Amino acid sequence: MFEGTRGSRIFIVHCLCANCQRPSSRRVPTPRAEGAPASVEEFIEALECNPVPFTCAHCESIIGELVGVTLEADDVAA
Numbered sequence: 001m002f003e004g005t006r007g008s009r010i011f012i013v014h015c016l017c018a019n020c021q022r023p024s025s026r027r028v029p030t031p032r033a034e035g036a037p038a039s040v041e042e043f044i045e046a047l048e049c050n051p052v053p054f055t056c057a058h059c060e061s062i063i064g065e066l067v068g069v070t071l072e073a074d075d076v077a078a
């Protein structure tokens with residue numbers, strides 16, 4: 001059974017603010033296109049060439065340390 005084209009994958013980038021040390025996360029929707037990252041590993045590789053802008057929600061610092069990336073489940077019941 002084909003499910004057809006569904007929406008985008010959403011990666012969640014977890015950072016720790018270099019200034020106030022508080023964790024932040026940012027959701028990064030990625031289209032299901034050829035060449036787009038399909039796994040966390042590929043997404044992290046893409047990040048190295050194309051960093052996601054970081055702004056701390058608490059102190060507005062723009063320096064964050066990447067602590068992890070997770071893939072948000074995109075097949076939750078609508």
Ligand SMILES: [Zn+2]
Pocket residue numbers: 017018019020021022056057058059060061
């Ligand atoms: Zn901060």
